[in-house]
Amino acid sequence: MPSTEELLRLEQQVLFPNYARQPLVIDRGEGCYLWDKEGRRYLDLVAGIAVCSVGHCHPRLVEAISDQAGRLLHVSNGFHIENQTLLARALTERSFADRAVFCNSGAEAIETALKLARKYHYEKGDKGRFRFINFHNAFHGRTMGALSATPRPKYQEGFQPLVPGFDTAPFGDLDAVRKLTGPETAAILVEPIQGEGGVFPAPPGFLAGLREIAKASGALLIYDEIQCGFGRTGKWWSHQHDNVEPDIMALAKGLGGGTPIGAVLAREEIAQVLKPGTHASTFAGGPLVCAAALAAIDIIESQDLLANAAETGAYLQARLQDLAPSLSGLIKDVRGRGLMLALQMTREAPKLRDDARAAGLIINQTSPDTIRFVPPLTLTPREADEAIDLLFPLLKQLAG
Numbered sequence: 001m002p003s004t005e006e007l008l009r010l011e012q013q014v015l016f017p018n019y020a021r022q023p024l025v026i027d028r029g030e031g032c033y034l035w036d037k038e039g040r041r042y043l044d045l046v047a048g049i050a051v052c053s054v055g056h057c058h059p060r061l062v063e064a065i066s067d068q069a070g071r072l073l074h075v076s077n078g079f080h081i082e083n084q085t086l087l088a089r090a091l092t093e094r095s096f097a098d099r100a101v102f103c104n105s106g107a108e109a110i111e112t113a114l115k116l117a118r119k120y121h122y123e124k125g126d127k128g129r130f131r132f133i134n135f136h137n138a139f140h141g142r143t144m145g146a147l148s149a150t151p152r153p154k155y156q157e158g159f160q161p162l163v164p165g166f167d168t169a170p171f172g173d174l175d176a177v178r179k180l181t182g183p184e185t186a187a188i189l190v191e192p193i194q195g196e197g198g199v200f201p202a203p204p205g206f207l208a209g210l211r212e213i214a215k216a217s218g219a220l221l222i223y224d225e226i227q228c229g230f231g232r233t234g235k236w237w238s239h240q241h242d243n244v245e246p247d248i249m250a251l252a253k254g255l256g257g258g259t260p261i262g263a264v265l266a267r268e269e270i271a272q273v274l275k276p277g278t279h280a281s282t283f284a285g286g287p288l289v290c291a292a293a294l295a296a297i298d299i300i301e302s303q304d305l306l307a308n309a310a311e312t313g314a315y316l317q318a319r320l321q322d323l324a325p326s327l328s329g330l331i332k333d334v335r336g337r338g339l340m341l342a343l344q345m346t347r348e349a350p351k352l353r354d355d356a357r358a359a360g361l362i363i364n365q366t367s368p369d370t371i372r373f374v375p376p377l378t379l380t381p382r383e384a385d386e387a388i389d390l391l392f393p394l395l396k397q398l399a400g
């Protein structure tokens, strides 16, 4: 087995250099903890960027995956796939949607949602409706359609020409959306909580306003709940806090509990337009990942993790807020919902992630001044306390 140093050296030679990786090889995980190859333990408040929803290597998840792997790993969508159908039922029973279609990642879920919206209007005879409203600071993924929906130069530069048809409004600005929406608008695409952008929840009334504009103009409303959905905010779907349903919803990340699966959910009349041959993907909705997602749903419900995300999330948020008075103006904002939180500082701290790691805490920074917390939904108040105990001295040092 190569050592960590040998692996890092080999990586320099053989991998594309497209990731800025931390100098660490994670070897195993359990619950909210990770261990590196040297046996050091870390408290993980990132969960593979909001992916390991039920914690690392939950025994029931591992069992479901192992059982399925021992029986059937893959079969094409040319056959009926039991777990896929059961998962579609589980998701539709827990959401606004009537039907589900599966894919392999978040970006692919966005591609599917965009295609679905265009196809819906096309099939209705409204062939000129091809444009989308998207939002400043949004993140929807890296494939061409998803990238085109992500209006940020740092992601788009060098990849032009992009897919045409995106009209970008400031997040939260209903008047701007109204001005941009017209007879060519196929759909409005929005994250109910912007994730990569720094954890910005839609302002009160924004989703309701978008729903109204979409309805009045004949456009569809698409939610990207890839990061904020699947229990992260204390309800199955983040938009349930606002009680405003979309027409289409994209999912991925936490859905598979750590396995790569995405999904698009939609109402009946919209789902119906993807007839055989119009859309497909070889691995989509395979037995293995669907077994994992079914297990994740079962774990979330049997362990009451929606309530835990709400309660432990509120607890962590309060503890972060309580730090402010002892940090002489360092904390600018603490925001988010459930276990999707951010702490924004008044100054940049580009080394904070590395210092936290050295202290045994895995955090993520969406920008040099903003820490994002998206831990497993199993996080306990005691683990939240431990995180605060590890983080506070580092913040104190920054505060000077």
Ligand SMILES: Cc1ncc(COP(=O)(O)O)c(C=O)c1O
Pocket: 049, 105, 106, 107, 108, 110, 139, 140, 141, 142, 191, 195, 196, 224, 225, 226, 227, 228, 252, 253
């Ligand atoms: C809101 C949102 N949409 C889409 C994506 C893209 O997902 P993936 O990386 O699985 O393609 C992400 C990933 O961070 C995301 O947070």
